[in-house]
Amino acid sequence: MKLSTKGRYAVMAMADLARNSNGKPVALADIAERQEISLSYLEQLFGGLRRGGLVNSVRGPGGGYLMARSQDDMRIADIILAVDEPIKATRCTPGSPAGCHTSKGRCLTHDLWEELGNQIYLYLSAITLGDVCDRRVLGTSRVVFNASRPELTAAAR
Numbered sequence: 001m002k003l004s005t006k007g008r009y010a011v012m013a014m015a016d017l018a019r020n021s022n023g024k025p026v027a028l029a030d031i032a033e034r035q036e037i038s039l040s041y042l043e044q045l046f047g048g049l050r051r052g053g054l055v056n057s058v059r060g061p062g063g064g065y066l067m068a069r070s071q072d073d074m075r076i077a078d079i080i081l082a083v084d085e086p087i088k089a090t091r092c093t094p095g096s097p098a099g100c101h102t103s104k105g106r107c108l109t110h111d112l113w114e115e116l117g118n119q120i121y122l123y124l125s126a127i128t129l130g131d132v133c134d135r136r137v138l139g140t141s142r143v144v145f146n147a148s149r150p151e152l153t154a155a156a157r
Contacts, residue, residue, distance in 0.1 A: 009045060010048075010080065011080065013031050013035060013037065014067075015129060015132050018071040018129055021067060023066075025065060027064040045083050048082050049082050054068050054078065055068055070130070071130040074128060074129040077124035087120055087121045
């Protein structure tokens with residue numbers, strides 16, 4: 001599964017906004033420059049984030065965007081879904097009984113990929129923007145992964 005630039009850039013921009021706002025509006029041009037993202041693309045993304053209730057816009061001189069709620073109350077999944085980025089790993093339409101084969105049947109591995117999409121959604125729902133900004137994400141999988149693969153723990157020593 002590949003997350004498109006839409007979801008990745010939205011999370012990058014929101015992390016930038018959280019870090020640089022200090023209670024004051026942040027101009028999209030500033031975010032675009034710091035994150036090396038096209039301003040016109042950011043404008044599209046922030047339209048979705050605003051409609052999703054994640055940011056508020058401030059007009060006029062010194063205007064820009066503010067976060068609509070605390071970074072610790074904002075889930076990464078919320079950001080990705082607000083910009084219409086589906087979190088799925090199947091070729092099929094989510095919730096549809098029809099599969100991706102021309103016969104409308106589901107492939108043998110459908111349940112595997114659907115569950116992977118569910119697990120990705122659960123993971124992104126468990127991570128807040130505050131976790132990302134405070135760098136509390138990297139290493140969280142190592143504990144579970146190493147416990148399930150003892151041979152890797154021994155090889156790392």
